[in-house]
């Protein structure tokens with residue numbers, strides 16, 4: 257059996273106060289694209305932050321690429337795009353500069369960018385469809401394009417695992433499609449993805465597994481459930497019969 261990329265075992269995770277997640281276990285194998293679903297405040301972001309060591313794990317354990325998280329040092333193997341982070345922030349950086357910053361963990365701050373760095377940045381820009389905006393200040397881009405810039409920054413580091421917190425939230429349709437294409441390229445190249453999502457949209461065909469967080473635990477781990485209330489959608493496909501087992505209402509839109 258190959259070593260899981262992510263292995264969370266019986267983890268309790270929280271901030272000050274009672275744990276947000278209790279006895280959570282999750283294993284993600286190489287090449288999987290796992291969506292973390294759940295209602296607002298259910299703990300989706302907390303789960304992925306715990307995987308990355310950004311929130312302490314009180315009980316249980318987390319391992320990355322087979323190494324206990326507290327001993328894990330190869331963070332360049334992981335690309336992370338946090339939730340709703342403005343790429344512009346008033347900084348007059350160009351799209352290319354922001355994307356190039358994703359190379360720093362690989363090359364070290366003091367070594368000048370080499371050809372491999374420039375090629376990785378160019379490939380990441382092409383992957384998200386922003387090659388023609390490379391020289392533009394990030395602040396002049398739409399919200400969706402700024403989000404794509406952040407995804408390109410993560411891709412530029414050539415990670416093996418991408419962790420994305422609501423990458424398509426509030427993003428225009430063109431950017432969602434561009435992002436889905438970039439993600440497909442990443443997965444076709446052998447990458448592994450863990451992402452939080454409210455609406456899967458064009459990402460849906462890429463998702464190999466869904467994990468639903470509810471009331472502090474994982475209540476579903478398997479096929480992507482149908483979102484509650486979306487059966488009336490014009491593009492809703494009836495790929496399954498209606499049944500009582502459907503975890504309706506467990507992830508809100």
Ligand SMILES: Nc1ncnc2c1ncn2[C@@H]1O[C@H](COP(=O)(O)OP(=O)(O)OP(=O)(O)O)[C@@H](O)[C@H]1O
Nearest residue numbers: 271272276294295296297298299300301302303452
């Ligand atoms: N930094 C923090 N300090 C204290 N409590 C927090 C912090 N971040 C989140 N929480 C709490 O943890 C719980 C889970 O939040 P989390 O952001 O993980 O949920 P979520 O499922 O990602 O929600 P959303 O869909 O709204 O992003 C919430 O009750 C939230 O208030």
